[in-house]
Amino acid sequence: MLRSLVPLAGALIIAACGGETGDTADAAPAVYNEAAAPAAEPSATASSAATAMASSDEDGDAGAILAALGGDYANADLTNGARQFRRCQSCHTLNEGGRHTVGPNLHGIVGRPAAPAEGFNYSPQLTEAGLTWDVETLDAWIENPRAMVPGNRMSFVGLRDAADRRDVIGYLAVETAD
Ligand code: HEC
Incomplete structure (x- = not known):
């Protein structure tokens, strides 16, 4: 599914879709969070957001926001x-x-x-x-x-x-x- 998307756009859409039902990244409207958007490293954002979204929508948002902070923030407890x-x-x-x-x-x-x-x-x-x-x-x-x-x-x-x-x-x- 990801291969059909431009990698950066794909990462942003995935980062954005935490508030959606999470079943199709392709269909998610780009209601993305300002905090999650800048400087998100495509691969890191995609993988952590995807992992988090597997558990719940709310975790998906949190994972994307933390990943966008950079550095060790993805591991924040x-x-x-x-x-x-x-x-x-x-x-x-x-x-x-x-x-x-x-x-x-x-x-x-x-x-x-x-x-x-x-x-x-x-x-x-x-x-x-x-x-x-x-x-x-x-x-x-x-x-x-x-x-x-x-x-x-x-x-x-x-x-x-x-x-x-x-x-x-x-x-x-x-x-x-x-
Ligand atoms: C005893 C009260 C007190 C405690 C406890 C306190 N703060 Fe503050 N904080 C203030 C005050 C008063 C200011 C405004 C300082 C100034 O104008 O010089 C402030 C300012 C700030 C600002 C800047 C806000 C802005 O609008 O620019 C941040 C960020 C902040 N605090 C975060 C924290 C965090 C995080 C903690 C806990 C780890 C914390 N503070 C604990 C009283 C406190």
């Missing part, structure tokens, strides 16, 4: 990611349109610019840092926010364990994909 996120939950909501509390709502955080102008009263330090939250930036922030942006207002000691950071970033990407 989302159960541990959810557990690690409990440390963030006292200050951050994740749901779309969720309230800003001590910290800003984190819906759609992966890939978006830091400290958007409206909504939350960010520190000048974070605003002026001019960051975009790609996975590398998020990793450095979560490891030690104070070292990365001195003077910012996130009072969080940091996650020292690299696998915990990978897992929580994967969780943020999967949970807040539109």
Whole structure:
């Protein structure tokens, strides 16, 4: 079936079809996720998405989103990611349109610019840092926010364990994909 498709298009369609019934990749409309689309390595995306889709549609989405993050993110443990996120939950909501509390709502955080102008009263330090939250930036922030942006207002000691950071970033990407 795949051989009849241009490889890249095939990978994107497969990455996209997690929300469909999953029976025919050829027929899936291209409602693909922004987070899953860029830089997806065709073979990696195709194989992990195909494996994940064999189990369930939801896993298919998650597999494609994680694969699109690159590197070791395809191996992120989302159960541990959810557990690690409990440390963030006292200050951050994740749901779309969720309230800003001590910290800003984190819906759609992966890939978006830091400290958007409206909504939350960010520190000048974070605003002026001019960051975009790609996975590398998020990793450095979560490891030690104070070292990365001195003077910012996130009072969080940091996650020292690299696998915990990978897992929580994967969780943020999967949970807040539109
Ligand atoms: C004690 C409260 C607190 C905890 C715990 C906390 N944060 Fe934050 N976070 C904040 C605050 C406050 C800011 C805004 C910082 C600023 O403006 O300087 C922030 C900012 C952020 C931002 C940047 C948001 C944006 O819109 O640019 C990210 C990403 C983030 N936090 C992720 C996390 C993650 C992931 C965790 C858990 C591993 C976590 N935070 C734990 C309070 C917290």
